[in-house]
Amino acid sequence: MRTGREIVRARLWSLIERDAPAPGDRLPPERVLAGLVGCSRETLRAVLSALEAEGEVWRHIGQGTFRGRAPVGQPVRDTLLLEATTPSDLMDARRLLEPQVAAAAAQRRDEGDGTLLRRRVAEGRAAVDRATCERADDRFHQAIAQVTRNPLLIALLRHFSGARCRAVWQREWDRTYRRVGVREFTEAHSDQHARVVDAIAAGDGAAAHRAMLRHLEAVSLDMGIPQAEGSDK
Numbered sequence: 001m002r003t004g005r006e007i008v009r010a011r012l013w014s015l016i017e018r019d020a021p022a023p024g025d026r027l028p029p030e031r032v033l034a035g036l037v038g039c040s041r042e043t044l045r046a047v048l049s050a051l052e053a054e055g056e057v058w059r060h061i062g063q064g065t066f067r068g069r070a071p072v073g074q075p076v077r078d079t080l081l082l083e084a085t086t087p088s089d090l091m092d093a094r095r096l097l098e099p100q101v102a103a104a105a106a107q108r109r110d111e112g113d114g115t116l117l118r119r120r121v122a123e124g125r126a127a128v129d130r131a132t133c134e135r136a137d138d139r140f141h142q143a144i145a146q147v148t149r150n151p152l153l154i155a156l157l158r159h160f161s162g163a164r165c166r167a168v169w170q171r172e173w174d175r176t177y178r179r180v181g182v183r184e185f186t187e188a189h190s191d192q193h194a195r196v197v198d199a200i201a202a203g204d205g206a207a208a209h210r211a212m213l214r215h216l217e218a219v220s221l222d223m224g225i226p227q228a229e230g231s232d233k
Contacts, residue, residue, distance in 0.1 A: 008038075008043055021134075024066055026064050099213040103209040104150070106204055141157060142161060192214065
């Protein structure tokens with residue numbers, strides 16, 4: 001039989017999955033959370049502390065509780081930077097960095113990495129709505145950074161993930177998702193992800209670089225964001 005704290009944790013996690021689906025999403029204030037899950041604030045704080053120790057949430061006085069691991073650097077500065085980042089700025093940064101990350105992943109992958117990345121591709125193909133698609137896409141790109149085993153690259157991709165949680169990005173993503181069509185959007189991006197994974201699994205850094213760049217250019221075009229001059233076709 002589950003203890004009261006286990007029940008609270010299960011209820012809280014269901015709420016997080018529903019209302020804060022992506023890394024960087026802010027949870028409601030503690031007084032609101034306590035009412036929603038039906039527990040005292042003392043019990044809630046104990047459960048949040050356990051989730052924070054596991055890297056599922058992070059907390060900052062004056063800012064609140066957020067899903068995912070704490071960002072690297074000064075949280076306030078990071079928040080201000082993320083709020084000022086436009087979709088165009090974000091895609092420009094991603095086109096510059098993520099193809100290099102994919103190339104590094106191809107050179108550093110081990111036997112189990114291909115299995116992990118293909119699982120992330122499968123999660124994207126199985127997405128049935130915008131929120132699930134966004135989470136699967138984010139998990140895919142962060143998984144590639146993890147394959148590099150470089151903590152700074154992993155942190156940078158998490159920073160990109162935080163920018164993708166901002167309302168301005170979510171609005172553009174939602175418009176694109178609806179305009180292109182659910183199945184077309186999901187299948188096209190999953191096919192592009194699969195080509196990146198094939199190159200990484202083969203240890204072909206140049207092919208991984210090209211596949212990732214073409215994928216990000218396709219995303220930019222879908223979102224109506226101009227491509228940088230001199231892009232690799």
